[in-house]
Amino acid sequence: MIQHGSALFSNADIVELIDFRHALHLSPEISGEERDTARRVVRFLQAARPDRIITELGGHGVAAIFDSGKPGPTAMFRCELDALPIQEISDSSYRSEVPGKGHLCGHDGHMTILAALARALHREPPRHGRAVLLFQPAEENGAGAAAVIADPKFAEIEPDYAFALHNMPGLPLGFATLSAGPANCASRGMRISLSGKTSHASVPEAGRSPMRAVADLMPALTALGKGGALDENYRLVTVTHARMGEPAFGIAPGYAEIWATLRTLRDEKMDAMCAEAEALVRESASRCGLGIEITYHDVFHHCDNDAEAVKLLRQAFDDEGVSHGESDPMRGSEDFGLFGRSAKAAMFLFGSGENTPQLHNPDFDFPDALIEPGARIFMRVAANLLG
Incomplete structure (x- = not known):
């Protein structure tokens, strides 16, 4: 699997990934309505040739499976499909074209990080076990994770480990924070x-x-x-x-x-x-x-970060040269915690800039500079766990 400092992504990759993020940003869909977003994700994933793609998971959810065919753990990496019912205020060329709706929490960026991870896993697949990339619907209203878990198709991908990130304004760009124990209220x-x-x-x-x-x-x-x-x-x-x-x-x-x-x-x-x-x-x-x-x-429901999953993420930070520190629990809520009831799960916060608009502000925009390091962190976790 990957070596320290290896070049996972070319300049052409980065340009394509940024274009993908901007296309998602142009056409936001809110919780439960993410049909076209899911279709766009599937088209991008198909080029990475996962062993299987599951669609309509817990609604419009998508899961891409990279299976070594050999015994080992299942590591799930999760992002969110949905946008917010907020009018975007922006001068950018890719601002939302949907009145009253916008990707103002960064889920477009989170999806793009997993799209980049899919491209990396195609080039350097797991040696044992499976990597599952979950594009989850309906996070913003708290319904999505429960719906995914309740879907009979979830049994095919139920993970031993689950990982996620969320960009966080107020933290320095690219600085990661993570602690074991309570993570979200x-x-x-x-x-x-x-x-x-x-x-x-x-x-x-x-x-x-x-x-x-x-x-x-x-x-x-x-x-x-x-x-x-x-x-x-x-x-x-x-x-x-x-x-x-x-x-x-x-x-x-x-x-x-x-x-x-x-x-x-x-x-x-x-x-x-x-x-x-x-x-x-x-x-x-x-x-x-x-x-x-x-x-x-x-x-x-509240989210707890599992100590072993936290250790794996911290090792990935160190391997990839990502500066990191401890985090306090977030007042905000996240439905990712439901996956932690049966898997060793952890979510880290990834700084999107100290002087940027806050999440859910009408002028928020995910920084493209986080796409490559976010994907590298997840790929390093996959390499260390499944390599």
Whole structure:
């Protein structure tokens, strides 16, 4: 397999990979809608001639398998297919052509890193075991990893090891951070519906308005979790959306919604916080004579980095001359952690620049300079584990 300092990619490779990333960036598709993105990925992968390509995995997921045909572990490398429902603000020649949608989290870059890895594995395939490249759908809404795992086709690729990366603004370009243990918080979206009775605005007492409940609940919910240190007791509640009544001056409202995101370091603490939040809603609704409905959305489980998988990544950093350090758990959530329930899994953060826009900002753009080193790190892991 690869030797230290070997040239995995030519200049022509890099140009083609950058063009591929820019083409993905032009045509973003959000969670659950990634059909054309998946087709574009399959076309690129076919040139790398994997032993098998699985499509429609957990939705529009794609998996490319490079199989040595000899006994050994299965190492999975995972990226994400989906973009965000955010309007891109950019002057670049490859800015999104889809109104209201954009690759503003860097998943286009993550896909391109795995596309580069496929090209490298074609040239230097595993000597034993298998490398699986998973292009996962629907990460942004938390549904994708669970859907992939639930798909019967997943049994064909179930890994012993799973690796991923995420670009991270605020870190120096190309600097990697990684630690064993908690990596991403658990989170879930809580949607609260409050039902009363409308009335003419001149006689509000003839109806049942949710106004007081909304005014009480927004600060009460946020008081349940104020953030702070990312330790075992970390809790954060963020009210993300609220609406009440109709946009009219003559109607006293009879309906309202509050959306809030609940966040804990680990799954075990989430149920207790949800129970406390639900009790607040019931109490406020009862006091105001309102009906309630509570539903949960975008459910993300916490992520832990396995110590052995972390060791393999750190060895790859050292072998490839990538500067790296320890990382704290991320407040943000990731569904990659589900793969860690049956595999030794780890995700590292890869610096995309200290003074660049943050993830999910309308002017964010993945730096092309990360494509080659990201692919080299993953190829080195594959070489050390499957070589």
